[in-house]
């Protein structure tokens with residue numbers, strides 16, 4: 142039977158690219174999403190991938206949502222923690238709400254989803270958890286103390302959980318994308334974006350598929366000796 146993968150924030154942007162790639166690999170794929178129902182319906186109609194709505198920052202919703210997916214589709218073998226938001230602003234302008242929402246969703250979401258799926262993977266002796274961090278979690282970024290802290294936290298979370306999963310056949314890795322052409326980056330003002338692209342050695346933004354191929358590799362049997370690592374996919378923007 143095909144393994145089951147869940148991708149949080151899987152109905153658009155990088156998450157959509159990951160869903161399509163994992164489906165192409167022969168996995169049974171499920172997408173979770175946070176808000177845009179219309180986009181999620183169009184995604185399911187186009188891909189035949191079911192989309193389940195819940196907030197990954199809500200612990201109970203993750204437990205209940207994953208239990209529903211497991212009852213309706215099957216045990217979750219692969220978790221891709223991709224859902225994320227930005228609430229940018231320099232520290233002196235950033236509200237506590239902007240700080241805590243980003244930590245709650247971007248970092249708390251990884252904990253909540255792992256709590257819902259890791260015990261089953263551990264019991265069955267096989268699992269893959271792939272967390273989407275960011276170049277800005279590695280290098281820091283002006284106006285993003287909340288986002289950089291959450292993404293940097295994802296990298297520590299990955300290394301700690303990798304140690305817990307190793308003897309149970311569960312690998313835990315992260316991908317740190319550079320700037321990828323999605324709605325999130327469309328929010329960056331054009332002059333800022335031009336400066337960013339000028340600093341990417343390969344001379345372009347990433348595509349969702351560039352990130353998805355990295356996820357597919359880490360989810361595959363070929364990657365079974367790789368755990369606790371961070372794969373940077375950033376066109377050479379930051380070499381770590």
Ligand code: NAD
Pocket residue numbers: 149150151152153154155156173174175176177195196197198223224225226246273274275276317318319320321322323324325326
């Ligand atoms: P996007 O804004 O296009 O999509 C984000 C997805 O997350 C959406 O599907 C949305 O429904 C989902 N989401 C948001 N809040 C949620 C919540 N509370 N519960 C469940 N789902 C929620 O973003 P993207 O550019 O595709 O980014 C995907 C991931 O990659 C994010 O974690 C982001 O931080 C990371 N990333 C993106 C870039 C980039 O340049 N686009 C770079 C580095 C890292």
